[in-house]
Amino acid sequence: MNFLSDNILVYDIGGTKLRGAIYSLRTKAITAKVVKPTPNRILCPTLSAEELYTQTLNCIRTISNELLKHEPVSAVTVAFPGPVDRQGRVIAAPGIWGRNPSGPIDMLADLQTIWPQMPVHIANDLTAAGYRYLERKTESFCILTVSTGIGSKIFIKGEPQLGADGTGGEIGHAKVLLAEDAPLCDCGEPGHLQ
Numbered sequence: 001m002n003f004l005s006d007n008i009l010v011y012d013i014g015g016t017k018l019r020g021a022i023y024s025l026r027t028k029a030i031t032a033k034v035v036k037p038t039p040n041r042i043l044c045p046t047l048s049a050e051e052l053y054t055q056t057l058n059c060i061r062t063i064s065n066e067l068l069k070h071e072p073v074s075a076v077t078v079a080f081p082g083p084v085d086r087q088g089r090v091i092a093a094p095g096i097w098g099r100n101p102s103g104p105i106d107m108l109a110d111l112q113t114i115w116p117q118m119p120v121h122i123a124n125d126l127t128a129a130g131y132r133y134l135e136r137k138t139e140s141f142c143i144l145t146v147s148t149g150i151g152s153k154i155f156i157k158g159e160p161q162l163g164a165d166g167t168g169g170e171i172g173h174a175k176v177l178l179a180e181d182a183p184l185c186d187c188g189e190p191g192h193l194q
Contacts, residue, residue: 005074007031009067009115011060012079012125014038015095015148018056020063022071032070034063040096049097053105056096061114076120078111079128081149085166088122094173095149098188126153126169127160134158142169150194 006026012019021033037043039055047055060078083091088108092099111120123131130143130153137158144152150172154161161168172194173185182191 005072007071007073009064009073009076010079011063011077012128013056013060013081013096014125015040015081018059018063020060020067022067022073032067034066036063038096041098049093049099049101052097053093057110057114060111064114073118075118076111076115077128078107078120078122079125080107080122081125081151083162083166083170084122084124084127086162089166090122091166094185094194124151124153124160124162124166126151127162129153130155130160 006024008023008025010021010023016038017035018038019033019035021030023029024031036059039047039052039059041047041052044052044055080090080093081095082093084107085091085104088106089104090100090107091104108120108122111122114120126143126145129145130141133141133143134155139158140154140156142152142154144150151169152171153169163169173189173192175189175191176193177183177191179191184190185192185194
């Protein structure tokens with residue numbers, strides 16, 4: 001691996017598509033990309049949350065192998081579609097496997113085993129998007145998305161508001177319908193906004 005490279009391996013994990021790309025810091029453009037379906041409860045209904053997580057890591061590894069044939073990289077960033085705490089632990093993956101039955105998953109540590117020689121970063125996808133649009137460290141704003149899920153992230157004075165458990169801004173899974181027969185969200189819980 002070339003640590004002097006101007007390239008970063010970037011991932012955008014979505015509820016339906018898992019995208020990997022090489023991003024050039026020099027040209028500020030994507031130079032290579034690979035898109036695969038995200039292993040999720042809809043595509044793989046017989047797999048447990050743990051098995052879907054393993055399949056997600058395998059898909060990331062496969063995309064990495066394809067992309068690293070093109071150009072060397074110096075770091076890896078991953079945008080994840082669910083709450084991620086400050087330690088890089090995934091709290092839940094609503095659009096992929098739902099709640100983590102065994103508690104938070106140390107995805108950052110698992111990603112570091114794939115690329116042990118490089119800096120690896122993980123953030124909630126809306127946190128990553130907010131950093132993309134952050135122009136000054138004094139800015140305060142809210143970014144929203146409506147895609148496979150509904151998400152938001154609030155930045156105050158340039159800092160994302162993650163909350164104590166990484167769920168700050170997770171509006172898609174706010175309960176808005178209280179009736180017993182409320183429709184199920186894709187995370188499996190009834191009455192959520194999304």
